[in-house]
Amino acid sequence: MAVTDHVVDAIFGFSFSGEVREPFPAVIRALEETKVPVTSVDAPSAWDIENGPPSSGLGSAFMPTALVSLTAPKPLVRHFKGRHFVGGRFVSLSIADKYGFEIPPYDGVDQVVEVATAGGKG
Template identity: 60%
Template sequence: MSLKTISAQDAAALDKDLMDARLGGFSLDQLMELAGLSVSQAVYRVHPPSKGKNILVACGPGNNGGDGLVAARHLIHYGYKPTVYYPKEGKNELYQRLKTQLHNLSVPFISDFPTALQSSDLLIDAIFGFSFKGPLREPFASVISQMESTSVPVLSVDAPSSWEIESGPPPEGQPGAKFVPQTLISLTAAKPLVKWFTGGRHFLGGRFLTGSIAEKYGLELPEYPGIDQIVEVDVNGAGKL
């Protein structure tokens, strides 16, 4: 099966349909919870706790960062030791509640990204998602440059941060031009940027689409195994067992 990619415009419209009371009936909280759960399962699949428990979660100010906060909560229950870098917090009250949940679990929030990265076994890149438009601003330009050069494996949420959804990595010489994470999890549907993704593993997450919404956007729903919220696909989008 070949998985169709979906443009940034259609991805935004699809999210709107999912939150339409008559079409999808989902709340933002629900979608973020399902996305974060999917991310946490992808982490467990590629990097079980036996490979190292120190997970650094880099979060941006939008929904992609919220997905990272949710993932961190699940990871601590799986036996990991997540640490969160969240320099520009989202203004929505939802993000504050996600922070409270992590504080109540004693998950540390740090401001020194380079030092935290040195002691991490895996980095979750939850900075920018499908709505990203450049240019990069600090502190994220520096953070992405460090992600680009680190030997710590990186799992990117929906998009490698700094990449444009339609055109992939930024031009040569800009932060992120050579950034390719080892793992990518596409949420709801793969985006056109996957054609530039040459990392080792690619997952699709979001086991909640209805047949009617999938049909509207020309998406063929994959068969998710068992109770998993993720399914692995190859870099070209074809189904992978």
């Protein structure tokens, strides 16, 4: 990672659960240790979709620089402290109401919007 200026973390999808298996522990350790900015897609790798980062062990020290939530923020965002974006402007208000989530205010025809996080950025 020393020869790149940004890393995209899209290893696991939001439905990931269970133990992180080889060869991914080394990748997640590298994500934890890098000083290069990291953008995670939908869920930071090794994080639980409901509960956020593990309380200890692999992934517990991983805090990406930015998070791009697809469609809607997942419950784990309450543990996230970087820049947070929501992408995927294709959910109608009636669907959002039915499933109990808010659609962020997109500007014009933008497909991505930056939203506030618990960490105060955004």
